[in-house]
Amino acid sequence: MSLDELYRQVILDHYRSPRHSGHIEGADATAEGQNPLCGDEVTVELRIEDGAVTDAAVRGRGCSISQASGSMMADKIVGLSLEDVDELVHRVKRLLNIEPGDPGVDPERPGAALGDLEALAGVRRFPVRIKCADLPWATLQEALAGNRTHR
Amino acid sequence: MTDLSHLRKDFPILEREMNGKPLVYLDSAATSQKPVQVLDAVDDYYRRLNANVHRGAYQLGEEATDAYEGARAKVAGFINAASDREVVFTRSTTAAINHIGYGWGLYHLKPGDRIVISHMEHHANVVPWQLITRHTGAELAYLPLTEDYLVDTSRIDEVVDGRTKIVSISGMSNVLGTIGPVAEAVAAARAVGALAIVDGAQLVPHCAVDVQSMGADFVAFSAHKMLGPTGVGALWGRMDRLEEMEPAEGGGEMIRDVDFTESTWAEVPHKFEAGTPPIAQAIGLGAAVDYLSAIGMDAVRQHEIEITRYALEKLSEIPQLTIYGPMDPAQRGAAVSFTLGDIHPHDLATILDQEGVAIRAGHHCAKPLMRVLGLAATARASFYVYNVPEEVDTLVAGLHEARRIFGVA
Numbered sequence: 001m002s003l004d005e006l007y008r009q010v011i012l013d014h015y016r017s018p019r020h021s022g023h024i025e026g027a028d029a030t031a032e033g034q035n036p037l038c039g040d041e042v043t044v045e046l047r048i049e050d051g052a053v054t055d056a057a058v059r060g061r062g063c064s065i066s067q068a069s070g071s072m073m074a075d076k077i078v079g080l081s082l083e084d085v086d087e088l089v090h091r092v093k094r095l096l097n098i099e100p101g102d103p104g105v106d107p108e109r110p111g112a113a114l115g116d117l118e119a120l121a122g123v124r125r126f127p128v129r130i131k132c133a134d135l136p137w138a139t140l141q142e143a144l145a146g147n148r149t150h151r
Numbered sequence: 152m153t154d155l156s157h158l159r160k161d162f163p164i165l166e167r168e169m170n171g172k173p174l175v176y177l178d179s180a181a182t183s184q185k186p187v188q189v190l191d192a193v194d195d196y197y198r199r200l201n202a203n204v205h206r207g208a209y210q211l212g213e214e215a216t217d218a219y220e221g222a223r224a225k226v227a228g229f230i231n232a233a234s235d236r237e238v239v240f241t242r243s244t245t246a247a248i249n250h251i252g253y254g255w256g257l258y259h260l261k262p263g264d265r266i267v268i269s270h271m272e273h274h275a276n277v278v279p280w281q282l283i284t285r286h287t288g289a290e291l292a293y294l295p296l297t298e299d300y301l302v303d304t305s306r307i308d309e310v311v312d313g314r315t316k317i318v319s320i321s322g323m324s325n326v327l328g329t330i331g332p333v334a335e336a337v338a339a340a341r342a343v344g345a346l347a348i349v350d351g352a353q354l355v356p357h358c359a360v361d362v363q364s365m366g367a368d369f370v371a372f373s374a375h376k377m378l379g380p381t382g383v384g385a386l387w388g389r390m391d392r393l394e395e396m397e398p399a400e401g402g403g404e405m406i407r408d409v410d411f412t413e414s415t416w417a418e419v420p421h422k423f424e425a426g427t428p429p430i431a432q433a434i435g436l437g438a439a440v441d442y443l444s445a446i447g448m449d450a451v452r453q454h455e456i457e458i459t460r461y462a463l464e465k466l467s468e469i470p471q472l473t474i475y476g477p478m479d480p481a482q483r484g485a486a487v488s489f490t491l492g493d494i495h496p497h498d499l500a501t502i503l504d505q506e507g508v509a510i511r512a513g514h515h516c517a518k519p520l521m522r523v524l525g526l527a528a529t530a531r532a533s534f535y536v537y538n539v540p541e542e543v544d545t546l547v548a549g550l551h552e553a554r555r556i557f558g559v560a
Contacts, residue, residue, distance in 0.1 A: 003505055007498070007556045016493070038497055039514045039527050061527050063495035064557075126501060 005122040006129070007064065010072075014116070015064035020074035024057045029147035033060075033139030035131060040066045044139045048147060052081045058136060065120075065129050070136035072116045082144065089137055092117060096133050097124050152461075153454040155446065156539050161186035165537060172507030175542045180325050180353060180486040180533035181511050182375045185439075189378055192438035196431045204430055205404060205421070219430050222437030223420075226385050229440040230370065231361040237393065239386040239420040240433050244352040245275040247371035247386035248319070250423060251348060252283040253399035255392070256317060262288030265315040267345075269294040269302045269331065270523045271324040274516040276350040280319065289316070294336075296523060300327045300476050304335040311339035317346045322354025322370075326515045326531065327476035328459070328483035330354070337366045346392070352376055356535070357455055357484050359448035368392045374432060378536075379439035383432035386423070393419040400425040443536075451536055455485040458534045462487055462543045469550055471559055475529055485534035488515070491550060492559035496530040499553050506549040508542075 027045035034041050040062030047055035056078050058070040073092075077085050091114065095103035105113045105121065123133045159165050162184045167174045176184060202215040220235070227235040241247040260266070266280045270293050280291055292310055297303045302320070311318055318340040321331045333349055340347035347367040354360060355370070356377035362370050369392065373384040388396070398405055398416060402425035407415040416422035443451060460480045466472055471492040477483045491499060496512035503510055511531045514521045521527065532546055553559070 063497035129501060
C-alpha cells in the first residue's frame with residue numbers, strides 16, 4: 001500500500017529522532033529555507049574544511065517528510081567532498097522526480113546506493129509532497145552557493 | 152437532525168472520486184462548492200447576456216446591466232441593507248478590507264491613532280492594517296483570546312481607547328470557528344467614535360446577517376465561500392460612511408468627469424468599482440444568494456450547529472486528538488481545527504486524501520493566531536450545507552488510519 005511506502009519506518013524514525021539537529025557555532029555555510037505555503041522551516045549549517053563537509057546541523061519544524069529528509073541529508077553529507085555533495089543533491093532530486101534522469105537506485109538491493117535516503121522514493125506518488133522532501137536539499141544548495149560567494 | 156442531504160444532487164463535484172474513494176469535501180472554509188443553479192447563472196450570462204455594463208448604447212448592454220444590478224439588489228436583500236447602493240462589488244473580502252484601508256484609513260488616520268483587531272484574525276484583516284499603519288503612523292492593537300478560544304472582551308474599553316479610529320473584527324474565525332463579539336466591538340467603537348468593521352468572510356455564508364441591526368459601518372464578504380464564484384466579493388457600508396470614503400482605485404466606470412489633472416467621481420457604489428467589474432461572477436453570487444435564501448439561513452445555521460456538534464463529539468473520542476476552538480456549537484461555526492499526537496497536519500492531510508477526504512492543513516492565513524496558540528499548523532475540517540454526518544465518520548476512520556501508520560497509541 002502506497003501510504004505505508006510513503007511513511008516507511010525509517011522516515012518516522014528520522015522524524016521523531018532527527019540526527020545532527022544541533023547548532024554549529026561559526027558555521028562556514030548556512031541557509032534558512034521556508035515553504036511559505038505550509039510554514040515548514042529548515043535551517044542548514046555546515047562546517048567545511050579542505051573542500052569537504054566535516055559537520056552539518058539541520059534544524060526545523062514541519063511535516064514528517066521535510067524533517068526526515070533533512071535528518072537523512074545531514075547524516076549522509078558529513079564526510080563528503082563538496083563535489084560529492086553536489087552529485088548527491090542531484091541524485092536525490094532525480095529520486096524525487098524533480099530533475100530528469102535515473103537516480104541509480106537498484107530495486108534488487110534496497111539501500112545499497114543511497115542508504116536511508118532511498119525511503120524518500122515513496123514521495124514520488126504524492127506530487128503535492130515532493131516540495132516537502134526537497135526543502136532541506138534546496139536549502140543545502142542555497143547554503144553551498146552562499147559559501148562559494150563568500151570565498 | 153436537520154436533513155439537507157437532498158441538496159447534494161445540486162453539486163456536481165460531489166459525484167467525483169478521489170484516489171478511488173468518493174470525495175468527502177471538508178474544506179468549505181477555504182472555498183465552498185457550487186450548485187448547478189450558480190453554474191447555470193454564470194453560463195447563461197456568457198451565452199445570452201454577455202456585454203459590458205453601464206454603457207447603455209444598445210439593448211444587450213442594458214440586459215447585462217440589469218442582471219448585474221439585479222445581483223446587487225439580491226445581495227442587498229440577503230443582508231437587509233437599507234439600500235442596494237450600499238453594496239459595493241469587490242474582488243473579494245481581502246479587496247474590500249483593503250478598500251476601506253486605502254479609501255478611508257489613509258485619509259483619516261494620523262500618528263498615534265489606533266486600529267484594533269483581534270488575535271484570531273485572518274491575514275486579510277491583519278496585513279492591510281499593517282500597510283496602513285506604515286502610511287499613517289497609526290498603531291495596531293489586539294483584543295486577546297480567552298482560554299476557551301473566545302475573543303476576550305473583558306477589557307475591551309481599555310484596548311478600544313480614545314485614540315482608536317478603527318475597530319475591525321472577524322464575525323467568525325476561519326481557524327477556531329469562534330463567533331466574534333461583533334455587538335461588543337460595535338458598541339466599543341461607537342463609544343469612542345471609531346469606525347466598526349466586520350470581516351464577514353466566514354459569518355455571512357453561515358449565519359443570517361442583518362447589517363442594519365448589527366450596527367457596524369462596514370461588512371466585507373466573498374462570494375466563493377457562500378456557493379458563489381471566485382473573483383467577486385461585496386463590501387457593504389452605511390451610506391454616510393460610503394459617501395465620506397474615497398475610491399482606492401481609479402479607472403473606467405468610476406468617474407463623473409475626467410479633466411487633464413483632476414477628476415470627479417461617480418455616485419456610490421460606482422465610484423468604488425473601477426474598471427470592468429466581475430459581471431458574470433456577481434450574477435453568480437446573486438444566484439448563490441437565491442439558493443441560500445431558498446434553504447433559509449436559519450436552517451443553514453441549524454444544520455451546521457448539528458453537524459459541528461456531531462464532529463466535535465466524534466473527534467473528542469480519538470486518543471491524543473486536540474481541538475482548538477470552543478466546544479459549544481452555539482458559540483462557533485463549522486470550521487474545526489485540531490492536531491493528532493505528533494502527526495504533522497500535512498501528513499494527516501495526505502493520509503486523509505487517500506481516503507478521499509479533503510481537509511486543510513497549515514496556518515490557515517492566520518499566523519498571529521498560530522503564534523498565540525504556540526503552533527505552526529493545525530488540521531482543519533470545515534462543513535457546509537452539503538455535508539452529512541457520514542462524512543464525519545469517514546474523517547474519523549481516516550484519522551484512525553493515521554494513528555496506525557504513525558503508531559500513535
